[in-house]
Amino acid sequence: MKAIILTIGNEVLSGQVVDTNAAWIAQQLLEIGLAVREKWSVADDISEIISALANATDKGEIIITTGGLGPTADDLTTEALAEFMKVSRSFHEDTFDRLSKMFASIGRVPGPQHKIQCMLPEGVTILPNNAGTAPGMYFNFEGRHLISMPGVPMEMKAIFDPFVIELLKSVRTGPRRRSHTFNTIGEGETVLEDLLKVITANVPSNINFAFLPDIYKVRVRVDVDSDSNEDILLWEEIIGQVRSILAPCLAGENEVTLEVAVGNLLKQKNWMAGTAESCTGGYLAHMITSIPGSSDYFKGGMVAYSNSIKSEYLQVSQDILNQHGAVSEETVKAMAIGAIKQLKVDVAVSVSGIAGPGGGTPEKPVGLVWIGLANNKGKVMAQKIKLRRDRLNNIRAASIMALILMHRFLLDE
Template sequence: MTAHLLTIGDEILIGQIVDTNSAWMSRELTLRGIRVNGKTSVGDTREAIVEGVTHAAKNADVVIMTGGLGPTKDDITKTTLAEMFSARMVFHQETYDRIVAYFQKVGRPVSPAMVGQATLPDKATLMINKVGQAPGMWFEHEGKVFISLPGVPFEMEYLMTNEVIPRLLRRFPIHPIAHRTLLTAGEGESNIARRIEAFEDALPPYIKLAYLPALGQVRLRLTGTWQDEVAPDSELRLNSELDTKIAELQAVIPDLVFGREEETLPQVVGKILLAQGKQFGTAESCTGGYVAHLITTVPGSSAYFPGTVVTYSYEMKTKLLGVKTEILTRFGAVSEETVREMAQGALDTLGVDVTLAISGIAGPDGGTPDKPVGTVWMAVSDRTRTVTQKHIFGRDRLKNIQLTGTYALNLVRKFLLGEV
């Protein structure tokens, strides 16, 4: 079974908002064995919607649309679909009653436009939207399924999860599909590809490997699709084979893998700290607290992260972390010697078991021939040892900060596990 996603709205075409709906739907449909073979965005005109729906239907079994279901005059998806499928627009009392109940609950008067909101194509099967006003609509025409959903992300997600996907799985026979993902850090995709070339070449044709790079990280995703006749144990057998293959892949590059599936580096580091019963803190210069921000995106991080010290100037490095003036004068702030003293001083300043220190030249200015823009030193320390690393990134300030965060947290992870 194949699906085409169609987003409707001028606001997407002009870049006023980002289409996150398509990414979410693609992920959820793919996880359930529904192949998304295209995505299209069109504007708020009858001609654009008709052309978009017609094109999508030529290439897929199901067309899923988002947007254009509001009560204002520019929301014309309902009337356009009614025209396409020779349907009449009729007032739907049950939908109107739900809208009225919502307005009464929040203490607001019911707008006259809500009558239009509850006027819907008579050939649509309506899907109740319990988190918003506009219901979802399901049409079947010439053997194809056409689904229209609100563009508000949380409303779309509710209807997809509770209405659309269950209906699609009942409506179409689905061949099992399964995914496994390894998360790596510290190496680029081309170098990873060289290391795992033999593994990739040996994969059977029904298991595909995808490289999904991000700043400082690469996700390796295995996707398996059942090729034979579907049996009661087909999904179990496919998942078992993928479990075997993902373990084989991890064995090839164990030094690069930090997690699986949807884990993040901050989550992984947090789990290790909790398991080891250790308190962790950071002393940051060029990143300005960015690593602390990453750590605190994890719920419950206060159990192992009491705080950070941002020491941007020489004075603060000396005053708050005890970095010797002669070290700063002789080697500079961006040096192995300085980050060693920052990390060791932060142990006492923050009263923690493990610290991370970072100092670098984020750019775009400030570089020298021996310390170009993008040079970053980092150190991880406890009461017994200190490990340092040097990296030279690029000239983009924000990317340098983000890359530093990834490499620094990966160094912390390896330090805690005794891998460095």
């Protein structure tokens, strides 16, 4: 079955809001074996929404919209759906009662605009929204499955899981898409593609490879569109071959990302980790703590942005700072050792660099970053990298490389 996602809202088209909903929905659909064929953004305009719905129902069996279900004048999706399906709208008492109870719980009452919000097209199946006011809606329209949800990500996700997921599982037809993802580090997509040519050159048409690059990382996804036992066995055999080829640069598979892999290694060693960050400003610690349960292996970190903090709290000597500067091999080694002592951890990673756009010199240009690692057994190392991105992406790139080096450091122990 072909799925199409429509994101409705002027704020998305103008770039004021980034459309994270479509990406999240596509990922969830893939988890249940459905592939998104197209994604469009549509203005808050009834005629344009209707045109997009007509186009989508011509091309796909599942059409998912987000946005335009609120109580304000620019929320036009419900009206557009009714006009597109040529049905009238009626007041939904149950929806308004639920909304009234929600308002009462915070000492408020719904206004007239919320009654308009409860004017829903005939034939609707309500998809409960336990995180907001606008209900999700489902329509079986001429053999097409139309699903409409609010644009607020928290509300959309509360409707999608579990209500939309269960609905789509019940209506899904045709072969299911199965996917397996390899999370690689340290090699570019062209290198990985060349490594895997021995496999990709000979796979059947219903088995597909996708190379999804990020900074210092590439996800290699292997999909099969089939319910045949023979095809699935071949797909599993290919996964094993890919695993063997990619082993030297593999952090993990499927949900085991680089961050998860580092955490797993720390747990295996029963080690606690800490961070000492300058130019990354805590982003490295953010990446580590983005994983649930990271308190089992991450004790804490310091953002030592100024030299005085490096000296006072991480015990980096003034001689090192004066002689070598904050962005140097000697400083990041001292920062990592200081973090071991001050945080009382088993392993620490440190970062110091020039994220830009200013602050560089001919000797130490913008993008120069040093990363240090130390453990409580006395092992210390450092590595220099040179980045050529904007400030925010330099910060992210330095943090990712610090995690990659930490992953390798832990594997070598």
